[in-house]
Amino acid sequence: xxxxxxxxxxxxxxxxxxxxxxxxxxxxxxxxxxxxxxxxxxxxxxxxxxxxxxxxxxxxxxxxxxxxxxxxxxxxxxxxxxxxxxxxxxxxxxxxxxxxxxxxxxxxxxxxxxxxxxxxxxxxxxxxxxxxxxxxxxxxxxxxxxxxxxxxxxxxxxxxxxxxxxxxxxxxxxxxxxxxxxxxxxxxxxxxxxxxxxxxxxxxxxxxxxxxxxxxxxxxxxxxxxxxxxxxxxxxxxxxxxxxxxxxxxxxxxxxxxxxxxxxxxxxxxxxxxxxxxxxxxxxxxxxxxxxxxxxxxxxxxxxxxxxxxxxxxxxxxxxxxxxxxxxxxxxxxxxxxxxxxxxxxxxxxxxxxxxxxxxxxxxxxxxxxxxxxxxxxxxxxxxxxxxxxxxxxxxxxxxxxxxxxxxxxxxxxxxxxxxxxxxxxxxxxxxxxxxxxxxxxxxxxxxxxxxxxxxxxxxxxxxxxxxxxx
Amino acid sequence: xxxxxxxxxxxxxxxxxxxxxxxxxxxxxxxxxxxxxxxxxxxxxxxxxxxxxxxxxxxxxxxxxxxxxxxxxxxxxxxxxxxxxxxxxxxxxxxxxxxxxxxxxxxxxxxxxxxxxxxxxxxxxxxxxxxxxxxxxxxxxxxxxxxxxxxxxxxxxxxxxxxxxxxxxxxxxxxxxxxxxxxxxxxxxxxxxxxxxxxxxxxxxxxxxxxxxxxxxxxxxxxxxxxxxxxxxxxxxxxxxxxxxxxxxxxxxxxxxxxxxxxxxxxxxxxxxxxxxxxxxxxxxxxxxxxxxxxxxxxxxxxxxxxxxxxxxxxxxxxxxxxxxxxxxxxxxxxxxxxxxxxxxxxxxxxxxxxxxxxx
Numbered sequence: 001x002x003x004x005x006x007x008x009x010x011x012x013x014x015x016x017x018x019x020x021x022x023x024x025x026x027x028x029x030x031x032x033x034x035x036x037x038x039x040x041x042x043x044x045x046x047x048x049x050x051x052x053x054x055x056x057x058x059x060x061x062x063x064x065x066x067x068x069x070x071x072x073x074x075x076x077x078x079x080x081x082x083x084x085x086x087x088x089x090x091x092x093x094x095x096x097x098x099x100x101x102x103x104x105x106x107x108x109x110x111x112x113x114x115x116x117x118x119x120x121x122x123x124x125x126x127x128x129x130x131x132x133x134x135x136x137x138x139x140x141x142x143x144x145x146x147x148x149x150x151x152x153x154x155x156x157x158x159x160x161x162x163x164x165x166x167x168x169x170x171x172x173x174x175x176x177x178x179x180x181x182x183x184x185x186x187x188x189x190x191x192x193x194x195x196x197x198x199x200x201x202x203x204x205x206x207x208x209x210x211x212x213x214x215x216x217x218x219x220x221x222x223x224x225x226x227x228x229x230x231x232x233x234x235x236x237x238x239x240x241x242x243x244x245x246x247x248x249x250x251x252x253x254x255x256x257x258x259x260x261x262x263x264x265x266x267x268x269x270x271x272x273x274x275x276x277x278x279x280x281x282x283x284x285x286x287x288x289x290x291x292x293x294x295x296x297x298x299x300x301x302x303x304x305x306x307x308x309x310x311x312x313x314x315x316x317x318x319x320x321x322x323x324x325x326x327x328x329x330x331x332x333x334x335x336x337x338x339x340x341x342x343x344x345x346x347x348x349x350x351x352x353x354x355x356x357x358x359x360x361x362x363x364x365x366x367x368x369x370x371x372x373x374x375x376x377x378x379x380x381x382x383x384x385x386x387x388x389x390x391x392x393x394x395x396x397x398x399x400x401x402x403x404x405x406x407x408x409x410x411x412x413x414x415x416x417x418x419x420x421x422x423x424x425x426x427x428x429x430x431x432x433x434x435x436x437x438x439x440x441x442x443x444x445x446x447x448x449x450x451x452x453x454x455x456x457x458x459x460x461x462x463x464x465x466x467x468x469x470x471x
Numbered sequence: 472x473x474x475x476x477x478x479x480x481x482x483x484x485x486x487x488x489x490x491x492x493x494x495x496x497x498x499x500x501x502x503x504x505x506x507x508x509x510x511x512x513x514x515x516x517x518x519x520x521x522x523x524x525x526x527x528x529x530x531x532x533x534x535x536x537x538x539x540x541x542x543x544x545x546x547x548x549x550x551x552x553x554x555x556x557x558x559x560x561x562x563x564x565x566x567x568x569x570x571x572x573x574x575x576x577x578x579x580x581x582x583x584x585x586x587x588x589x590x591x592x593x594x595x596x597x598x599x600x601x602x603x604x605x606x607x608x609x610x611x612x613x614x615x616x617x618x619x620x621x622x623x624x625x626x627x628x629x630x631x632x633x634x635x636x637x638x639x640x641x642x643x644x645x646x647x648x649x650x651x652x653x654x655x656x657x658x659x660x661x662x663x664x665x666x667x668x669x670x671x672x673x674x675x676x677x678x679x680x681x682x683x684x685x686x687x688x689x690x691x692x693x694x695x696x697x698x699x700x701x702x703x704x705x706x707x708x709x710x711x712x713x714x715x716x717x718x719x720x721x722x723x724x725x726x727x728x729x730x731x732x733x734x735x736x737x738x739x740x741x742x743x744x745x746x747x748x749x750x751x752x753x754x755x756x757x758x759x760x761x762x763x764x765x766x767x768x769x770x771x772x773x774x775x776x777x778x779x780x781x782x783x784x785x786x787x788x789x790x791x792x793x794x795x796x797x798x799x800x801x802x803x804x805x806x807x808x809x810x811x812x813x814x815x816x817x818x819x820x821x822x823x824x825x826x827x828x829x830x831x
Contacts, residue, residue: 254677270678323608324624361624
C-alpha cells in the first residue's frame, strides 16, 4: 500500500497550482520554499523538453535550460514564468538562489554585440570587478527599475546614490551587490555645502563617480529599462558599453563602415594604415528607444514622436567635433577621464526631468575637449535603452527655457577652447577649462561663473576623496 | 525644429543625370530599370573605343568613348584617365544637370531588412535635398529624417543646417576594402544594414567611394575630379579617394555639407586583390603623406568659388606633395587642366550647343 501523502506535500501541491496568484513567498520556511521551487522546476523541465504544457501552450521559451535527462511526469498546471522565477529570487533565500544558479536557469539575453561574440576576442575580457554601475536615484521605488535590469546588473557592483532632495525612503529589491549613498553619506564625505550645490537632482550620480573604485563606470537613468534589438533579444547595455570602452576608437579619420573593430566590418579602402591601431576609448554614449532625448520645445511640438529606429552602429565621434552627450545612458573609463565628468552647469530652475537640465550636456563637452586634448576617443551609438514616458514637455517648457538658450553660448565656447601642452591629466584640463569658462563665459551669464567655480571645486574634491580612498 | 518629410520625394528627372563608367556591358541596368528609367544616363565608355557597348532598350542616354573625349577636350583630354573608372568624371563635366548620381556597373539593387528593394536614387535625392549639419554632431544622426530630430543640447541657431553637396552611399555584400584587407579577409561580406544617414563633421576627412555617390553638381561639381589613374599612371584605385579629400576640404571651406550612410546598394563583384595590390601599392604609402596634407590644408578667404578653391589646392599639391613624388606635380597640372576644361564646357549662363556623344 502506498504511503499516503503528507500534509506538507499536499500543501505544496496546492501551492503549485496557485503559484501565479501568490505575490510573496518570503514568509515560507526555507525547506518548503526549496521543495516548491524544485517541484516547479521539474514541471518546467518536462514541459520544455516535451514541447508543450497541459494547456497545449508552448512553453515559456525564454529560459535556457541545461539539457540533462528527462523527467517523465504527469503535467500539471503552472509554468515557471519569469514572474514566478522572480518571486523565488525575491525571497532572497540563499538556498533558492544557489539552486537557481546550480540548475543554470538563465533568462536568455542576446548581448548586444550586433557584430557578434567577436568582441570578446577583440576586446580584453574584463573582470566583473572592474565595473561599477552608478545609478542616480530620482525615484524612491527602484524595484521596477532594478528588476528589469537584474539580468544585466546582477553580476556587477552597484552604487546607488539617492538624490539628496528626495524625501521618501528608497525601496531596493534584494539579490544585488550594492552600496547605497544618501544625503548624510554625501554630507559626511564632502561637507553639506558641496553636497547641496554639486549633487542634487540628476547630478547625484557624480558622487558615485567620485567614490567609485572601479576602472569602468556605466550609468543609466532610473526611468530606463532594457531595450530589445531588431531580433527581439534583450539588449545587455552594460556589455555593449564595456565592449565600446575596450575596443579602440578612431577619432582621426572617419571610417564609412563605422566601427572597424566590429565583427564583419573593417577599415575601408583609403583609410591610412598608420591610424588603424586607434586610441583608447574613454567615453561611450548610448542611445534611447521610445522617448528620445529631445529638448522640451522639440518634444512639445511633436508630442507623439517616439524613436523607433534601431541604428545598428557604433562610431567614433571625430576629434575636434563636439556633440551633446546625454547622461541617460553612458559608460566611461574612470581611470582615463574620471575627473572630467563633472556636475557644473546647474540651471536656476533645474528640475527632476531631463528637459529641465543641461548638466550632462556641459559635462559631455568638457569630456570631449579633454579626450581630444589627451588623444583618446569618444564613441556614440549602441547600446540602446528603452526610456519610459515620464513628465510633460509642455510643463517643462513653461518652467525651464533657460537651458536651450544657454546652448547658443556653450557650444561655440567648447568648439573653440584650447588647452595648453602643460595640461597632461584630466584634472589639469578641467582647471584650464574652468579658467577659460570664467574669463569668456562668466561675463555672459552668472550660471557660467558658478559653473567655473564648481569645476574648480570638483577637482579639489576629486583629489581629496581619491587620496582618502587610495590604499 | 527639423521638418519631417511627409510629402513624397520629388523625382527630379529633368534635373539629374546618372553617370556610369563601363568597360564591359550595362546588363546591370535591367535590375535598376524601375528606378533609373525616368532619368537621362551619361555612359562613359572606358577602354577600347571600337568596342560597342550595348545599352538596354528604353533608356535615354548619351555615350562617350575615348575618341569622343579626345574630340571634345582636345589636348585637355590628358586630364581624363584611361583604363580606369576615374574616367567617369568626364561625365560630370559634360552633364548639364544640377545633380549627378554615379554608380558602378557591378552594383545592384539591395534589399532592406524587411526584404523591400532599396531605391538608392530616391534616398540620394532625399539626402541632397535636405540640409546637412557639419558644425555639431547630432547623436540621433540625420535630424531631417522621418522619426528623428535634433537632440537636447543642439543649439537652435544651428538647426537650419547647410546645403548638402554630396551624398555618399554604402554597399552590402562585397565591402570596399583595400587590397591588403581583401587578401586577409577574402570572405568577409558586409551584411550589417545600418539604418542611418549622417553628416560628416567639418574638419573631418573620410574615404569617399565612387561606387554609389550623389552630388549637387552646381554646388561642388568642379571639385569632383577623379585624378590621373590607370594607364600610364603609377597608381590606381585612389581616384575617388583623391576627389573625396579635395572635395571635403572645399566643402568645409565653403560651408557645404557631406552626408554618408544610406542608401545601400548590393556590390556583387570582388575585384582581384592581387591586381588591386599592384594598383594601390604606391597609394598605400602615399596616403600617409596625403592625409596630413589635406588635414592641414587651408584655403584663403578670397577662394569664394569651387574653381578658385580647387586651383589654390592644386598649387598647394604641387608645392607640398611635389617632393613625395613627381606624380603629384603632374596631378597638380591635371587639376588645373580639369578646371579649364570644366569652365570651357560649363561657361557661366551659357546656352551654347555642346558636342554630344552618340546616343538616342
